[in-house]
Each structure stands twice: as C-alpha cells, then as structure tokens.
Amino acid sequence: MGDFNDIxxxxxxxxxxxxxxxxxxxxREAIQECNLxxxxxxxxxxxxxxxxGEPDMVEEKLDRALAT
Structure with missing residues (x-):
C-alpha cells in the first residue's frame, strides 16, 4: 500500500x-510486469x-493497495 504519485x-x-x-x-505496464x-x-x-475550493482544483487517486 502506498502513495504511488501516479494514476x-x-x-x-x-x-x-x-x-x-x-x-x-x-x-500500468509496471504493475502488469510485476503481476500486481x-x-x-x-x-x-x-x-x-x-x-x-478553487476553480482549477485537482483531485486524483494517488494512494492505492496492490497485491500479488
């Protein structure tokens, strides 16, 4: 589990x-290569x-849990 800083x-x-x-x-390729x-x-x-709260607000799913 962790903050991968990517989507x-x-x-x-x-x-x-x-x-x-x-x-x-x-x-995506890195996750597939590791069979996660x-x-x-x-x-x-x-x-x-x-x-x-700003007009240019950004939301992302950066934290995730990966498993084998």
Whole structure:
C-alpha cells in the first residue's frame, strides 16, 4: 500500500487537464510486469486534492493497495 504519485487512467483524475498518456501507460505496464492487482478502493474515489475550493482544483487517486 502506498502513495504511488501516479494514476492508471484519467478516470482516476478530476481536473480540466488530462494526465499524460505516456505516464499512465508506464505505470500500468509496471504493475502488469510485476503481476500486481489493484485492490479496489471503497468510499470517495480520490485520495489527493490540490487547490481545494478553487476553480482549477485537482483531485486524483494517488494512494492505492496492490497485491500479488
């Protein structure tokens, strides 16, 4: 479990700007190469917020639990 500072898809980000596809692809490939499974999060889907209450607020799911 931990703060991976990356997301697996743009569904895990709430913002005006999408996450770069190459970063999503790299993180996804690393998880697949290690044969890890993402354990589903229950509750609010975003674990990190930047600029709370501002028009350009960003929310992302950066914390996750992975298992073999």
């Amino acid at each position: 697996l898809s743009n569904d895990e980000k709430k913002s005006r700007v999408d996450h770069p596809p190459w970063r999503i692809r790299g993180f 499974v993402d354990i589903p999060l229950q509750g609010y889907p975003f674990t990190w917020i930047w600029r709370r």
